[in-house]
Each structure stands twice: as structure tokens, then as C-alpha cells.
Amino acid sequence: MDISPDNRTHRTKGSETAARVRGAALRLFAQNGYAAVSMREIANEVGVRPGALYNHFSTKQDLLKHLMLSHMAALMEAWHHQLGNPSASDPLDTFVRFHIRYHLDRADEVFISYMELRNLEPQNFKQVETERRKYEAILTGILEAGSKAGVYAVEDAKVTTRAIIAMLTAIPSWYRDNGALSRQQIEDLYSTMVRKSVAPGLPYEPRENG
Amino acid sequence: MDISPDNRTHRTKGSETAARVRGAALRLFAQNGYAAVSMREIANEVGVRPGALYNHFSTKQDLLKHLMLSHMAALMEAWHHQLGNPSASDPLDTFVRFHIRYHLDRADEVFISYMELRNLEPQNFKQVETERRKYEAILTGILEAGSKAGVYAVEDAKVTTRAIIAMLTAIPSWYRDNGALSRQQIEDLYSTMVRKSVAPGLPYEPRENG
Structure with a gap:
């Protein structure tokens, strides 16, 4: 396993993003309902491009x-x-x-x-x-x-x-x-x-x- | 008030439609959530044109x-x-x-x-x-x-x-x-x-x- 500082930073950033995605999804689902919320809106809320979401959650x-x-x-x-x-x-x-x-x-x-x-x-x-x-x-x-x-x-x-x-x-x-x-x-x-x-x-x- | 048979029939049909609209909306909202259901879908479910819904419910x-x-x-x-x-x-x-x-x-x-x-x-x-x-x-x-x-x-x-x-x-x-x-x-x-x-x-x- 590569635990060089660079890769650690990358993995940390990745799991931070995943946590922010979960947080944003939770808030938006609770507020507007699952059906009414799109992956694009979740990405906007987190401040990342929609594609970045799919690194963490496929759907x-x-x-x-x-x-x-x-x-x-x-x-x-x-x-x-x-x-x-x-x-x-x-x-x-x-x-x-x-x-x-x-x-x-x-x-x-x-x-x-x-x-x-x-x-x-x-x-x-x-x-x-x-x-x-x-x-x-x-x-x-x-x-x-x-x-x-x-x-x-x-x-x-x-x-x-x-x-x-x-x-x-x-x-x-x-x-x-x-x-x-x-x-x-x-x-x-x-x-x-x-x-x-x-x-x-x-x-x-x-x-x-x- | 006009209670001629023709108008009575008309009013009865109208309230029947309203009841069916309520029933369909209830089922669809419960199943899919309010946000995910459109007036058009409710009309389809009832079998009337969308315009007919607005006679009963403005939004x-x-x-x-x-x-x-x-x-x-x-x-x-x-x-x-x-x-x-x-x-x-x-x-x-x-x-x-x-x-x-x-x-x-x-x-x-x-x-x-x-x-x-x-x-x-x-x-x-x-x-x-x-x-x-x-x-x-x-x-x-x-x-x-x-x-x-x-x-x-x-x-x-x-x-x-x-x-x-x-x-x-x-x-x-x-x-x-x-x-x-x-x-x-x-x-x-x-x-x-x-x-x-x-x-x-x-x-x-x-x-x-x-």
C-alpha cells in the first residue's frame, strides 16, 4: 500500500469529500425529499463537479x-x-x-x-x-x-x-x-x-x- | 340555485371527479412523494385531462x-x-x-x-x-x-x-x-x-x- 505523504493527502481529501457529500445529501433529502433532489444539486451544495460524486457513490x-x-x-x-x-x-x-x-x-x-x-x-x-x-x-x-x-x-x-x-x-x-x-x-x-x-x-x- | 336534473348531474359528476382526484393524489403522494408527482400524472391516473384538475384544485x-x-x-x-x-x-x-x-x-x-x-x-x-x-x-x-x-x-x-x-x-x-x-x-x-x-x-x- 502506498502511504507516501502525497497519497495520504489525496486519500484524506477523498474521504473528506465523501463526508461532505453525505452531509449535503442528508440535508437536501431531509429538506426536499429524495425524489426531488438530483446528484447535480448535491454536487453544487458540496461545491464539486457532479463527476466527483461518482467517485464515491455510483448512484x-x-x-x-x-x-x-x-x-x-x-x-x-x-x-x-x-x-x-x-x-x-x-x-x-x-x-x-x-x-x-x-x-x-x-x-x-x-x-x-x-x-x-x-x-x-x-x-x-x-x-x-x-x-x-x-x-x-x-x-x-x-x-x-x-x-x-x-x-x-x-x-x-x-x-x-x-x-x-x-x-x-x-x-x-x-x-x-x-x-x-x-x-x-x-x-x-x-x-x-x-x-x-x-x-x-x-x-x-x-x-x-x- | 339551479337544481334542474341536468345541473344536478353535472355537479354530481364534478364532485365524483374531485373525490377521484383526491384518491389518486393520496396514492401517488404516498407512493412517490409530493415533490415527485405532477398534476399531469394525477390527471393521467384519474383518466381526465390536466385542465379538469384545475376546476377543483388551483395548484x-x-x-x-x-x-x-x-x-x-x-x-x-x-x-x-x-x-x-x-x-x-x-x-x-x-x-x-x-x-x-x-x-x-x-x-x-x-x-x-x-x-x-x-x-x-x-x-x-x-x-x-x-x-x-x-x-x-x-x-x-x-x-x-x-x-x-x-x-x-x-x-x-x-x-x-x-x-x-x-x-x-x-x-x-x-x-x-x-x-x-x-x-x-x-x-x-x-x-x-x-x-x-x-x-x-x-x-x-x-x-x-x-
Whole structure:
């Protein structure tokens, strides 16, 4: 491998460009929608010629897939990283706080990841779905283990997973810094709600009247 | 007013066309995104000439606004209609079941209503937001009244409203008829989770360790 200074500079510039392309694509897709954005516009935003994009991403579809997969990869890495120093003693509490913190500053990624699923070609959709399921499986595992231990009461761990993730993932769509609630208050509030929602020994039974 | 048979027929055909335009626009926007769909494509889908669309909707923006506002109006009307015959004795239970039932067969409307908010012009966005807040205020009111009565324990009724609605509104994105759970089971499961999430007298307090 050639690691002469010249080539290093070239590779660094190349990966810098790739990062700027990803950033510009993320912003433009989130703002205008994948379908409405052209590779030419992304290139303009980055300040390079359209041809330079194709050194990094062969198609706009490739770029979208890359954005979604790298979002999922970074999320999984962050989860594994925090395991060494969890934020709470209850794993459900830890998961809720992690999910909120991770997504709160990534509103565009969240928006794109949900919004543009329909624009992924089937093979790419499958790949992204596989990664998403791995992440969901973390929460499902926590719920199943807790249910077995009698700490939680969950009727269907997979559906409960979807409910909790939907609830948490919507936060970046309305949360603003300097709003009525601090990040810590948001975390506390959602963690309490989520843990109560799966608490055992509550009086509610499936309805009787209908 | 001219109510001669000829004019009646004409008006009926006109509103039939408008309904078909709305239906086609809804499908196409949901499938391809607002930005990627032209008035010409909508006309093709309906089987009329583009000019015929403009008798009903002056612009594509007008059509989008109309879709969102009529979705909200129909939702509010359905809520008021069911008040005469609520599905449960607990108003929170009633709200959860209503929201799930109403949205379960309207995946396209739900998708559009969230997804295409960014494509509404500011004035139209404001109008749609106003209607959305009216609907959210129903749930907030239920939570506030229940908290006052000591039936629920809610820290922040507005944030809790957003959490519950996000949780419920995600169901149409994954629910399929003939899946593992029936509609009734979905309703029961979510109603239990939601009511537990706001139940008083649970051991969870905001975390101590951090």
C-alpha cells in the first residue's frame, strides 16, 4: 500500500469529500425529499463537479442506502460503546435514555430513515431492515429477560418494542433546545412512562365491555 | 340555485371527479412523494385531462393542503360521532381504541400527514397544525382531567399526549391483516400499555443515579 505523504493527502481529501457529500445529501433529502433532489444539486451544495460524486457513490440510490446503513452502524456502535458505562442500573432505563440521547441531535437522520424507506430498492430495503431488526432485538431482549424475571409484564415483546421505539423516535420531531423541558427532564419523563407501561401488578386487564 | 336534473348531474359528476382526484393524489403522494408527482400524472391516473384538475384544485399545493385538512376534519368528526357511544368506560381507553381503529385502514393518510408537512407552504402548515393541535387537545384534556381526579399520574400532559399519539400512529406502518395479532388484540395490548404508562402509585421515580 502506498502511504507516501502525497497519497495520504489525496486519500484524506477523498474521504473528506465523501463526508461532505453525505452531509449535503442528508440535508437536501431531509429538506426536499429524495425524489426531488438530483446528484447535480448535491454536487453544487458540496461545491464539486457532479463527476466527483461518482467517485464515491455510483448512484443516488447508492448514496441513500449508504446514509441509512451508516446511520444504523453508528447507532449500533454507540449502543455497544455505552454498555461499558450504562446510564442506569435498569437496562430498560438505560435503553430509553440511550435512544433519546442518540437521536435528539440527529433529527435529519431519523426523518430520512423513516421517510425514505419507500425509495429504497428492494435489495437495499432488505439490508436496511435487517440492521433495523438487530437494533430492535436489543430492546426485545431486554423486555423478554425482564418478563422472565418478573420485573416487567409484557404481553408481546415485539409489539411492545415497536411501541416504545415509535414513542421515543418521535421526540426529535418536536423537541427544541431552550424549550419548556430540558433534555434531562425529557429523559426522566419518557423513562418513567416506558417503565410504567411494562410494569407488572397493575390493575388493568383487557377490557370487559365489548 | 339551479337544481334542474341536468345541473344536478353535472355537479354530481364534478364532485365524483374531485373525490377521484383526491384518491389518486393520496396514492401517488404516498407512493412517490409530493415533490415527485405532477398534476399531469394525477390527471393521467384519474383518466381526465390536466385542465379538469384545475376546476377543483388551483395548484398541487392546494391539493396537498386539502388532503391534510380533510383528513383532520374527518378524524374530528369521527371522534365526536363516537362520543355518543364510547367503546369503554375509561375515556383514555376509549381514545386509544378510537385512534387505533380510525388510523388502521388509513396508512396512506397517516404517512402523508406526517411525511409531507415539510412541503406545506407556511400559511397552509399553520392551518394544518392548528387542526392537529385541536385533536391532540382532546387527549391532553383527558389526561389532565384524570390527573386532577387522581386516576392518572402524568408529569406533563402535553408531552405525554405526543408520546401516546406517536406510539399509536406508528401501528398502520407495520400492522397487516392476517398477521400474528388481531385488531382486537392490538387494541387491548396498546390500551393496557398506555393506561399503565400513566397509572399512579407505581414505584418508578426519576432516576437517582446521575
